[in-house]
Amino acid sequence: MRTIVFTGGGSAGHVTPNLALIARLRELGWRVEYIGSSTGIEKDIIRHEKIPFHSISSGKLRRYFDLKNFKDPFKVAKGVLDAYVLLRKLKPDVVFSKGGFVSVPVVVAAKMRGIPVLIHESDMTPGLANKLSVPFASKVCVTFPETLKHIKGGKAVCTGLPIRDGLLQGSAARGLQLCDFHRQKPVLLVMGGSLGAQKINEAVRASLGELLLRLQIVHICGKGHLDPSLEGKHGYKQFEYVKDELPDLLAMADIALSRAGSTSIFEFLTLRKPMLLIPLSRQASRGDQILNAESFRSQGYAAVLPEEELEPRTLVASIEQLQARADEMRKAMQGGGADRGTEAVLGLIVQTAGA
Template structure:
């Protein structure tokens, strides 16, 4: 039986593509393990699907000067030792990495042990973790065509984003039943990512009375962000996070308001869901979500509203524009020459 180790974490976006691949691997042929951080969201998500999980030390990679950087150098070094110990015990044929700071020690340790490493970069430009990991990799896959310009071309291939197959099989009827919504009003799904999005949460709630005249709103607002004062509004359903129910919710959805995380927006693209993307600002990130959003908007899949410009007025204006352009967006999505990322990855894994 062949053995494989997956790694990646920090946010759900670094984990759900790994789960999509894991779900497609024949468990009779592959012994699957996961290396992640001790307290990251990846631990919860991977243990839920009953894959052996190995925790390692991990430091946070920062692009700015901080006294914490010195401490984190030692955490990364310890992480390399931890990862080496796990890999030595498992002896995998290959390591598959989705990025995030926890992946760096795993990729370095694997390279030192001559274990092939496959990387998938979701964002339009590589994150710091993957920038470090590139030199230790055997193969690099990307979601965006534009990303090839930032990578060593001899080992890089555009394949799109590995989409969870179950996300494409939802039931709109089951989704409305779960949400306790009717079929008489369109549904907007608001997703701020696994950690939530404070400014998006605020603008939705500030305009809730106006929004619920026309729409039913399902608001995935992040852990600890439920606002109890709105729980009596029958057209507004707040959820911290969903797992199995997400496919049904999206099947019932007409429009999406989202951050610019690559995996999420590629799933909405696969579902032909018109979206308003409100990416993380450069004050909160390296600007990767802004680039992702601009690429999708240029291709006609979405509208973009940058967080610095987010007010009740600009939000309602963009939502009205989204309503007006939704059919045109669906046509553009229909014409998208989508890659079958899952098949490409599975074919690559067969080589090992």
Template sequence: MTRPTIVLTGGGTAGHVSVNEALIPVLRDKQYDIHYIGSHDGIEKELIRRHQGVAYHAIQSGKLRRYFSVKNFTDPFRVVAGVGQAYRLLKRIRPSIVFSKGGFVSVPVVLAAKLANIPVVAHESDVTPGLANKISLPFAAHIFTVFESTLDYVPADKSTHVGAIVRPELFEGKKEEGLRLTGLTGSRPVVIVMGGSQGSKALNDMIRDDISNVLQSYDVIHLCGRGNRDASKEGMEGYVQIEYATTELPHLLAASDYALTRAGSNAIFELLALEKPMMLIPLSASQSRGDQILNARHFESLKLAEVIEEEQLPMVPASEIIARLIEAEPVLREQMKKASDVKTPEQMVNLILLHEN
């Protein structure tokens, strides 16, 4: 008997990959042949190759920029080439469905799937669709959204609000293991600082510029991004720099009491599921399309998080930002206990497979 086949796609940042990673074990249990189409050098290649039994295929893709760059003139040709490569892959693999998590590498795959008459299910994590998903959504058979308000920005007749997909392994983190990994004692509250998979100079500078004051009351786990360690602060008691966390992240979160973080959808919903009081520092509008600002303001309106704009960081020391978070903690914890807008990976897979050929 031939096993059913699914193609997953998405990349560029860890947020465009983590949902797919959550679905892979469920699809494997359902005896699906799993293929992943990503870029040649994106973070998705590294992350997906950790999963046994998933065939990874690299195609060309062009970054979709909202600013001037010479590459804006050449990347459309890379996208066209990627469509051709994806089309040939899909005709050979013959999946019953494609699941797209977004990111620039997903565009050629979605277009190729449409040409090959293979249904595409897309997933949008942010309040408003990103540029890649805006291009792809007209070709999707169905669209799932994390935020209910996103339904105002996508075709209503083929869209469903499902909430966030939270990886079960996040709940398996052990505080003791997190303390062992970091060398912290657990005698003081722990603040985890997360700047996203690529790191954040603004968040790195914020915590480091005031680290002496912060360490008077708290220990700090600092996920600073690859290549962003500060050698001058290595060995400071209570301050641990980690460039990037994968399988150890659940333990690091279990060991943490508070979070200072960017406002990517996946990260903030995971912190919500773990009931970690969080201060959101969204990527500024000058550096992005403003999706993190919308995410942060939505959480703030529901009293699920505190928010400070990136532009304010140079004027407000980290110790004061943490103090503000501590002050809001009782309200945040009360509201987080009421929130339940999440799906398990198994529930999500079942919804996706409703649309396969």
């Protein structure tokens, strides 16, 4: 029996593509183990899927000054030791990393033990964790063709993003029933990422009076961001976070409003959901979401509203324009090829393990 160890965490975007691969590998008879941090979102997601989970010490990799930067290298070093011991016990044929700060010790330990490593980079430019991990990897899977030029050594392969089969099996009828919606009015799905997006939440809620005249809205607002005063409001349904219900909500939605994390936008592309993207600003990120959003805009898959321009008036106008262009976007998405990522990455995993 082949064994694979997955790693990646810090946000849902560093975990959910792994789930697509895990489901397929289990069908093929592989033994699957997962290494993550004890405090990250990956722990709950992976255990919910009943996948063996092992935690290691991890420190955050920061690009800015923080006193924690002086002690976190010691946490990373301990994480390498933790991962080294775990890998000796688990004896995997291959390690697959989706990125995030917890993945670096696992990748380094795998290299030390002579275990081949595959990395997947979702965004157009590699994050810091993946930049540090590339020298230890056999191959680097990338989502955007534009990313190939950022990976040195001829290691990069454009595979696309693994997409969970379950996302394609949602029921619009179940989604409508869950939200108490009907079919007479289009549905807007609002997502701000696994941790929520306060600025998007505020703008959407400030615009509800106008938006609900022509839309029903299901709003995934992030943990701790529910607004009790809006509970029971007709045509508006809010959730902190969804797991099993997400395929049904996606099937129900006609259009989407989202941040521009690559996992979410490629899922929308696969499901042919026209999208309005509000990427994290450069002040709040390294700018990767801005590049992701611009790529989708240029290909005709999405409209973009910069966060600096986000206010109720511009949000309403942008959603109206999105509705007007929805059919045009769906047509462009038909040639997107977003549903081939899982097979491409699986092929590399099997090939690397065999080698």
